[in-house]
Amino acid sequence: MSEDLHHECGVAALYWLDEPVNGWAFPGAERKTNDVAPLLPPMLLDLQNRGQLASGFSTYSTDRVQRLDTFKNIGTVNEVFHMSQPERHEAILSEYGGRAGIGHTRYATSGADDARYAQPFERHHARLWKWFSFGFNGTLSNYTSLHDHLNKKRGYHFSLETDTEIIMHTLAYGLRGEKMSSLKKVMSEVADQFDGAYNIVFLDAEGRLFAARDPFGFRPMHWAVQGRLFAAASESVALANMGFTEIHALEPGQMAIVERGKLRFERFAPVRAKSRCFFEWVYFANVASEIDGASVYRSRAAAGKQLAEMEDQEIDDDCIVVPVPDTAKAAADSFAFHLKIPCMEGLIRNRHVGRTFIQPDSTRGDAARKKYTPLPSVLEGKRIFLVEDSIVRSTTLQTLVKQVSKRGRGRASEVHVRVACPPIISPCFYGIDMSTLDELFAREFIGRGYKGNPRPEMLEKMA
Secondary structure, eight states: OTTOOOOOOEEEEEEEOSSOSSSOOOTTHHHHTTOOTTTHHHHHHTTGGGOOSEEEEEEEOTTSSSSEEEEEEESOHHHHTTTTSHHHHHHHHHHTOOSEEEEEEEOOSSSOSSGGGOSSEEEOOSSGGGOEEEEEEEEETTHHHHHHIIIIISOOOOOSSSHHHHHHHHHHHHTOSSSOOOHHHHHHHHHHHOOEEEEEEEEETTSOEEEEEOTTOOSOOEEEEETTEEEEESSHHHHHTTTOSOOEEOOTTEEEEEETTEEEEEEOSOOOSOOOOTHIIIIISOTTOEETTEEHHHHHHHHHHHHHHHOOSOOOTTEEEEEOTTTTHHHHHHHHHHHTOOBOOOEEEOTTSOOGGGSOHHHHHHHHHHHEEEOHHHHTTOEEEEEESOOSSOHHHHHHHHHHHSSSTTOOSEEEEEESSOOOOSOOOSSSSOOOSTTOTGGGGTTTTOOSSOOHHHHHHHO
16 A cells, blocks of 8 residues: 555564474574574564554563563664664663563654654563563554543553554453462453453463464464474564474464463463455555465455456557555456556655655655656556555555656656555544544545446546
8 A cells, every 4th residue: 555554563482492392403503592582673673564653662571670671762673782783683682682672663643753662662560470571463443431541540640642552451450469369361361351352462470472363363473393493473484584484373363471481372262253364465464464364465466456357458469567565566467467567666755765654644745756756667658557455545546647757858747646545534543543434534425326446436536
């Protein structure tokens, strides 16, 4: 999506177990045994598409007084962990080394864009099992009622405007009492109270870790274990790029728990009606990922094929397909292949401008104008099929149509917008930044014959 929706976040977890779970050795294990710190930033890089406002990790080690310690800040993974500055990067890894860790990349559906909202959130306590850190991916739709209950009935004070703080206080309440609470019991209480999408990675100062997926399975969560290393992440690509060969989807309502150095799986809530977020396949997920066994690339290519089968324009030698980088490329390639016309890079993306949909409202418009450069040598005089993955607000697509069709020398003779996604006509309350009807571009045209591809009056509005 050229307009780059705000959506969820990315979460990751790693643990060096006491004993190998299978006979496979993890690549490089002999060099990095019992230290997850060097492995977490590369994992988070593979989840950068899920959030670029902030990133961080928490690690656990009994070799330091600060058994649980968190490093996080505003910025991309590369910026926060100083990955382009080897000495500073290695110093961070050395200071935060540990056998277990969780990581997070943040995009905001709620809360301000400052360091206080960066995750993981860490809650200190003198009792180790009540001292914990966690990362969260999703949105709680019953935020207001949960906030009022925790504040008025249980006396919890709130200092931030985010559902992440709701989760922190709810987890803390679940860990109440004089005896160490069962992690399964804690998450069962969470499931009874929360309405929404929530994937959670959790680590406490006792060395207990869990990765949990909500009972609806709104957001993806995957896990793998190879030799002694257990890993979990929002997307399978983060595990595949580490060298894991057997990658599994965590089931809705299921949690992977590591306790006393041993891995087990528990069901903390019954599976509800499976409610996958289709936008994962359309836009959010890394094209190299699989979600619940379905390839993101193949789903996008299939959408391009369907667009080709629906095409009613006459095709001639002046026709080219131009994808809106980067998410629409798989659909555009497939669209062009099935129509037997060239797919060309008529738009070049500025790699230093991030995904505009997952940027704050205040910067989205400016980013859209700076993000793409049309290539006159490719576009001049051509009938262009401009393929976009989806339309939500049309912020960037309006800019692109103007750039491609009104740039003077080098402009296209015709622009036909093709959208590889059904019309988005309803808001989302489960982790995507499109929560009001008025902001949805397609909704204005429903009932006027709009079936998917933009009609002339829609293109006129874009132009």
